[in-house]
Amino acid sequence: MSLLSVRGLTVNYGHVEAVRGIDFALEAGQITTLVGANGAGKSTTLMALSGLVKKAAGGVVFDGQDISMSAPHRIVSRGLVQVAEGRATLTTLSVRENLELGAYTRRDGAAARARDIEHVFSLFPRLAERATQLAGSLSGGEQQMLAIGRALMAKPRLLLLDEPSMGLAPLIVQDIFRTLKRINEAEGLTIFLVEQNVKQALKLAQRAYVLENGRIVLQGSGTELLGDPRVQAAYLGH
Ligand SMILES: Nc1ncnc2c1ncn2[C@@H]1O[C@H](COP(=O)(O)OP(=O)(O)OP(=O)(O)O)[C@@H](O)[C@H]1O
Ligand SMILES: [Mg+2]
Structure with missing residues (x-):
């Protein structure tokens, strides 16, 4: 069973449809990444999991419990913890x-x-x-x-990170990603990483989803997506 599963997650800001009915799952003990360009809806997705924005529709099940309607502090105390943004x-x-x-x-x-x-x-x-x-x-x-x-x-039992690489030099990013991998391997901590640094994120993650305009358009293992011509053309500058 997945540690977290999401069905039909939809978030609107007024007339802006930021996240449009997405489905995904996070397997226990794995690093999963959600990559995409500016405005794709990545941060909105994380905030929806943490209970920080209102969901227009969709279900979130964490460790067998429906947390779609739970308050943010209840979600944290269940072990779903987001690294502070910025x-x-x-x-x-x-x-x-x-x-x-x-x-x-x-x-x-x-x-x-x-x-x-x-x-x-x-x-x-x-x-x-x-x-x-x-x-x-x-x-x-x-x-x-x-x-x-x-x-x-x-x-945490599930750690959420929103673009930890933002604004950092490549060597520091590598250092931080290596440490995330170490924590994942040594402690089995499940990690959900949102990134615009597509290359590094796909290298790190076992499973990956590509978000465009609020929809998941591609999914696969990190290695599969690194080799996917559509990912290479759109995100890796090949
Ligand atoms: N508070 C808000 N009010 C209205 N629109 C918003 C709000 N927050 C985000 N949006 C819009 O929702 C869409 C998704 O934004 P979001 O911040 O989730 O994208 P993102 O993938 O995290 O982008 P970035 O990589 O730039 O952080 C964008 O079109 C954005 O302008
Ligand atoms: Mg963001």
């Missing part, structure tokens, strides 16, 4: 304080939280070196790492 960390708090805040929904005590902060530091050594530094003074790449680390502190 790496919106709390700039006047330190790296460590940001990570502690990521655990605010947990009830499992200070020792478990402290252990998980150490775990995030092992995944992102640059954050460990900067534990007491204010988040606002981190580089863009470090802020993205912190945003991911903070989401991990909520103990």
Whole structure:
């Protein structure tokens, strides 16, 4: 059974049909990507899963439970956690304080939280070196790492990311994607990655969907879509 399955998801903003009845599924333990150009409806899809925009139609089932009508905080407490967009960390708090805040929904005590902060530091050594530094003074790449680390502190079962590569240098993007792969492989964390960086996203993901004008137009394994002439022409500049 899929960890998350979506049927007929439709989101409108007034007269704008942003997402037009899409179906997709996320398999447990896999990295799935949703790629597409500006305005395709990627962020809207993620916000709909997190309960942050109103669905005009469609069903979302997470781990066997219908969450289509659930409030955002209920969805997070079930384990569906979105990395803060635009790496919106709390700039006047330190790296460590940001990570502690990521655990605010947990009830499992200070020792478990402290252990998980150490775990995030092992995944992102640059954050460990900067534990007491204010988040606002981190580089863009470090802020993205912190945003991911903070989401991990909520103990997600499904991690949603909206364009973590945005505005970052290729080497930093590779570093972040490698770490996502490590977390996925070592911990079996299911990841849903929305990206405009089509090439890197398809390399990383086992399964991929291409979104155009609110519709899924192609799907397959990451490798299949990397080799697909339509993907190459439209997104890889071949
Ligand atoms: N709050 C809003 N009000 C009205 N229209 C919106 C709103 N948010 C998004 N849209 C429109 O919905 C469509 C999908 O937008 P969305 O942000 O989901 O695209 P995206 O694929 O995430 O694009 P990008 O890659 O640029 O982030 C676009 O046409 C956009 O203009
Ligand atoms: Mg977007």
